[in-house]
Amino acid sequence: MSVPGATRIAYTPERLLAVAVEVFNLRGYDGTSMEDLARATGITKSSIYHHVRSKEELLRLAVSRALDRIFAVLDQPAARTGRAIDRLEHVVRASARVLVDELPYVTLLLRVRGNTATEQWALERRREFDRVVATLVARAVADGDLDDTVEPRLATRLLFGMLNSAVEWYEPARADATADLGAAVWRLASAGLRRRPAGS
Amino acid sequence: MSVPGATRIAYTPERLLAVAVEVFNLRGYDGTSMEDLARATGITKSSIYHHVRSKEELLRLAVSRALDRIFAVLDQPAARTGRAIDRLEHVVRASARVLVDELPYVTLLLRVRGNTATEQWALERRREFDRVVATLVARAVADGDLDDTVEPRLATRLLFGMLNSAVEWYEPARADATADLGAAVWRLASAGLRRRPAGS
DNA sequence: GTCTATATGTTGATAGAC
DNA sequence: GTCTATCAACATATAGAC
DSSP states (O other): OOOTTSOOOOOOHHHHHHHHHHHHHHHOSTTOOHHHHHHHHTSOHHHHHHHOSOHHHHHHHHHHHHHHHHHHHHHSHHHHSSOHHHHHHHHHHHHHHHHHHTHHHHHHHHTOOSOSHHHHHHHHHHHHHHHHHHHHHHHHHHTTSBOSSSOHHHHHHHHHHHHHGGGGTOOTTOOSGGGSHHHHHHHHHHHOSBOOSSOO | OOOTTSOOOOOOHHHHHHHHHHHHHHHOTTTOOHHHHHHHHTSOHHHHHHHOSOHHHHHHHHHHHHHHHHHHHHHSHHHHSSOHHHHHHHHHHHHHHHHHHTHHHHHHHHTOOSOSHHHHHHHHHHHHHHHHHHHHHHHHHHTTSBOSSSOHHHHHHHHHHHHHGGGGTOOTTOOSGGGSHHHHHHHHHHHOSBOOSSOO
């Protein structure tokens, strides 16, 4: 049923992945059937299997892309040198950029439950990331730059819980106050919301 | 295959629900089959259908329980009278208590995607809750008690994103620093993590 | 690279005996 | 209240023509 004059989309694994991830995020990975993907792409189930081995491969491609981008943050110079508090700020802001730039992929990653081998691997890598950040928070506390009344591990989880929650509500279309997500998160996490009478 | 001497668990809808919610949270609602529930309960699929009409009914029972507890927070006197900032603090702390006390049910509620009519109803009620809280935040800003540099709606989302993230990591077994989740969340959200040289 | 047709297992749910 | 047996629909995935 090709339309004359309208060029048929040539599916690459990359483009197929983009469509699949959208549907996964809408319906959930388990709630999405290959038939759903067929409808969304405009080709049949069989044609999809020409590009990928399995439904799980699509998941693996998606979460590994998200993980690559997120771990790249930890390799940036600003995350590896300087005062712990400044490195932490950089990790938060750069992670926020990754979240926004790769929103569908990061969203899928953050919703992984652990049903398949792929999902368990993704969960393990996420824990690895959390451990690195928790170490950074602990160091900032030791440096006297962060309050020591909130336990480092708890602080880390609240900090990234706040940031990661953005996958549930961030709308890239709107160029509103949420434009710089990282700035907002860092401001709230470091200074808090409460207005102070005088001084900073 | 009943064991003599070991009293067979008498299943009530309530007890069945508790088991089902555990499995739903482990595998995801869509990733859980009635056969999975049969294994977890120790009775057959057919027996489960003696207690509930459908798999979706289990979901509905679970999320409505969570929603009831959460909306009850807004009806408490401390959430309805006094300064907006104090009402907000109470809503955060009371919501944290609900999250902890009803952890499996709240967890399931927060993971709903919208595939079924039940799920869409749950999402709509969650948005309703968010709107009430956002109004409270806006009022606290107007009162001059909250900083006006972070937009109220964004602040609300970050605040509850932080709190709700607890369903991903909170462990009731451990009576550690996370014992009072609400206190930790409120402290971080209001005062921030950064250590200040002098004064409060 | 896409299609039709199909294999093979699993799904949510029901019928009816005990 | 639980069971065995079964259903129709749908799942992932494959075979092979064009």
